[in-house]
Amino acid sequence: MERIGIEALSTGFMAILMVVALYVGAGAAATEIKPVSFIFGDSLSDVGNNNHLPRSLAKSNYPWYGIDFGNGLPTGRYTNGRTICDIVAEKTGLPIPAAVLDPSTDDNTVLKRGLNYASGGAGILNETGYLFIQRLCLWKQIEMFRDTKMTIANKIGHDKAEKFINGSIYLMSIGSNDYINNYLLPVQADSWQYAPDDFINYLLSTLRHQLTTLHQLGVRKLVFTGLGPLGCIPLQRVLTSDGSCQQNLNEYAVKFNAATKNLVTDLSSKLPAASFVFADGYTFFTKLIENPQAYGFDNGDTPCCSFGRYRPTLSCVAAAKLCPDRTKYLFWDEYHPSDAANLMIAQGLVDALKHSTGSSPHSPAPSPFPSPSPSPS
Numbered sequence: 001m002e003r004i005g006i007e008a009l010s011t012g013f014m015a016i017l018m019v020v021a022l023y024v025g026a027g028a029a030a031t032e033i034k035p036v037s038f039i040f041g042d043s044l045s046d047v048g049n050n051n052h053l054p055r056s057l058a059k060s061n062y063p064w065y066g067i068d069f070g071n072g073l074p075t076g077r078y079t080n081g082r083t084i085c086d087i088v089a090e091k092t093g094l095p096i097p098a099a100v101l102d103p104s105t106d107d108n109t110v111l112k113r114g115l116n117y118a119s120g121g122a123g124i125l126n127e128t129g130y131l132f133i134q135r136l137c138l139w140k141q142i143e144m145f146r147d148t149k150m151t152i153a154n155k156i157g158h159d160k161a162e163k164f165i166n167g168s169i170y171l172m173s174i175g176s177n178d179y180i181n182n183y184l185l186p187v188q189a190d191s192w193q194y195a196p197d198d199f200i201n202y203l204l205s206t207l208r209h210q211l212t213t214l215h216q217l218g219v220r221k222l223v224f225t226g227l228g229p230l231g232c233i234p235l236q237r238v239l240t241s242d243g244s245c246q247q248n249l250n251e252y253a254v255k256f257n258a259a260t261k262n263l264v265t266d267l268s269s270k271l272p273a274a275s276f277v278f279a280d281g282y283t284f285f286t287k288l289i290e291n292p293q294a295y296g297f298d299n300g301d302t303p304c305c306s307f308g309r310y311r312p313t314l315s316c317v318a319a320a321k322l323c324p325d326r327t328k329y330l331f332w333d334e335y336h337p338s339d340a341a342n343l344m345i346a347q348g349l350v351d352a353l354k355h356s357t358g359s360s361p362h363s364p365a366p367s368p369f370p371s372p373s374p375s376p377s
């Protein structure tokens with residue numbers, strides 16, 4: 001789970017989405033190659049890649065995942081319905097990028113829809129999530145993107161491929177597993193080799209190298225989404241005696257976010273033509289968790305799909321029980337937000353996009369998120 005959503009969209013990010021939305025909306029000539037999006041990340045953005053990793057233990061290809069998506073069968077998404085990226089794509093008119101490991105994905109799919117490299121269990125660090133045996137770590141995702149670019153260049157020619165890569169937008173949302181499935185696990189060497197601040201430095205120097213590599217490959221418009229309040233996901237709350245959030249984990253997320261924001265801003269100012277933007281996933285999601293009723297939810301602390309008192313050992317599997325109303329729960333399972341929560345986060349983002357139309361470039365960015373509705377009672 002993790003870094004979710006996007007608060008305080010910078011005008012830069014809105015500009016990026018605007019350009020793409022306008023371009024798509026205007027309907028470029030049929031021969032023109034339209035911009036698409038490419039997704040890097042973990043289970044919050046995976047749309048089925050891990051289904052094709054035979055030995056991976058990080059999978060969501062069983063009921064009740066996907067119960068509110070299409071025909072209700074599991075898709076490989078780690079939620080009951082859509083991911084945040086799915087909803088943003090729907091609302092901006094961008095196609096939903098295809099899972100890179102889906103065997104039906106070919107060169108034409110890439111040009112029409114873009115690709116999604118996200119993989120459940122993945123982290124910035126290669127060693128993150130090794131308990132899952134197989135996942136596409138961020139370096140691997142970047143290598144696959146380099147292969148994608150070469151394939152496209154072979155198909156449409158070098159110049160056109162450069163333009164296609166240069167004009168597309170890139171969403172990256174990663175880092176939660178570097179904590180939850182690495183630093184916080186005593187079986188992982190990183191947990192005892194690094195003090196918290198040294199670990200952030202290690203993450204950040206790796207991420208700097210990774211973003212710079214993407215820039216060398218031609219990436220120009222990139223949005224990096226920071227971490228959500230890790231200490232408030234149901235899994236972490238159920239481990240405290242009174243079900244409250246684990247503040248030390250939230251502090252890791254706050255520090256990570258501050259450091260990645262600096263990194264992204266720094267790279268954006270130094271790398272030629274780069275428009276790299278940090279999006280804060282922490283603030284709005286914390287508001288939702290602290291006062292779910294104000295936003296139309298009944299429950300902000302336990303998963304909709306779970307084994308009740310056998311939590312968290314037995315999680316969301318086929319024999320689990322579902323909550324009576326899936327639209328009223330912020331969390332779908334121990335880690336991941338529900339479709340309803342993802343919708344609210346994505347909707348806020350798209351509203352910000354609409355509100356920004358026609359506003360002067362110097363006017364302050366409108367608040368991207370819905371205000372709380374009056375409490376029903």
Ligand SMILES: *[C@@H]1O[C@H](CO)[C@@H](O)[C@H](O)[C@H]1NC(C)=O
Binds near residue numbers: 126140
């Ligand atoms: C991380 O993994 C990538 C590919 O999966 C590999 O090319 C790279 O050498 C690895 N880096 C380290 C530091 O192990």
Ligand SMILES: *[C@@H]1O[C@H](CO)[C@@H](O)[C@H](O)[C@H]1NC(C)=O
Binds near residue numbers: 166167220275
């Ligand atoms: C690449 O994108 C930048 C802005 O993101 C633009 O200024 C530049 O003209 C583009 N270059 C090509 C070759 O399309």
